[in-house]
Amino acid sequence: MSKKVMFKENFMHPDKSMWQRHSRSERLTRLFLMIMVLAAVGYSAQNIEIIPEFLLDAPAQVKDLFVRMWPIQFGFYQKGVHEALMDTVHIASLGTILAVVLAVPIGVLSAKNLIRNVFVNSFARFILVATRSVNSLIWALLFVAIFGPGALAGTLAIAFRSIGFVGKLVGEALEEVDPRSIEALHATGASWMSVLLKGYWPQCEPTFWSVALFRWDINIRESSVLGLVGAGGIGMALDSALNLFQWTRVSLILLSIFVIVIIAEIVVTQIRKRIL
């Protein structure tokens, strides 16, 4: 049977008169995936514990929440929010810097074209996946247990959570480098270090900066909640306001977080426009 005929038969509707977009095996795969998805969703929906009384009560509770949050207590900003908010920004920035410093060497080790050793590659990849899998809040819990409550734990939590992200993207950027300029450098007898600095770095630099900026933007969001487990920043103010049911302060803190996140996003877009 020629290839053309096979192609035709695969895409034919059973009544042989209609064209179909997918071949039979593609259709079967899709059907199988759909059944699996529906089974998983059905099982979860049946198994999960939801208390209907709570659900019925929800609209009233939400209304109550908004009523209590109003009016926003702006007077509290200077006294109890500003310092904590600035701490949050510094935790995010220092954490990102530390993450980049730690992640670049691991990213280099994970790049298959740079280090031709499968064992080293997979070990570096394992570190990247493991640090990424543990949520920053959980990292914060660990570091609070080690260094005590405060900004140090928060900074380290941000840094460790970001290693996986930054390292993975840096490693992938290194692997996609155009090999011709690298080969040219090798041909001159350049040392490993100069190949890295003069061959790989110029090609990766834009990716590097955009990854670092992107992660900083994410980290501003993340560092705003670390205080809930005692790792410093605005989250600590949020936690105490929540525990004391000071809802007018909660709304102020939420508003401040919202504003700082928007500012960070604007800053990142502006820098991107200028330098990338």
Added chain:
Amino acid sequence: MAWGLLVLYVVWAGARLDFTWSRFVVGLDNAEKFIGRMFPPEILQPDSMLNGLVESLEIAILASFLGILLSLPLGVLAARNLMPAWVSWPARSLIALCRSFHPVIVAILFVKAVGFGALAGILTLTVASLGFIGKLFAEAIEEISLKQVEAVRATGSPFISVLTYGVFPQVFSRFIGFSTYQIDSNLRNSTMVGIVGAGGIGSTLFAAFQRFDYSFVCAILIAIICMIMIGETLARVVRRLLGVDVQKSDV
């Protein structure tokens, strides 16, 4: 020059946040004890751990399902090349609102609204999925070629056929890419929302921390990492089965 300023900033901000060498050294000492107590990991409450993991998984599945289902129409409504401004602006604002707060903060608000438990977690992650997929899907639709859309329109098809034959074939693979990425991210976050009472393994983990059962903490962390790695592998398999290439710029 730029690097010098960066170093200066690090020193200044570090001093401001009260980072001192002695604190770090004391911390390293603690770390040794801490890690000593973490190993060997032991499963102190197998029931609670298993239930927590299963609940996290269920939260992630349901939230992803709801989020993907809802972000499909939301993304279409937010695409400025298909919709008039009075439709796209509200949709875009809703997406922006979903994105602006960290899931933990959304979780706190939902715990207050619908009480402790998995439902708060599901709603939280649904909101997160709406924000992420909705935004990227709308952007993907805005980048499509309008020629095919016009061709379908010229046949006099209703709007729904314009969508299914003119728009979706162009963006379907990217939509699957965003969705599998979000499923992954939901799975990660579902292990964390329990810390603020929104169900899943996070509550077991937090309780173990507060009882200083560090060996149990270690066991739970290993279980979480394994679950997420399996999830990542599954997502990759599904992408390959569907023939979807995920562009890095998407993630």
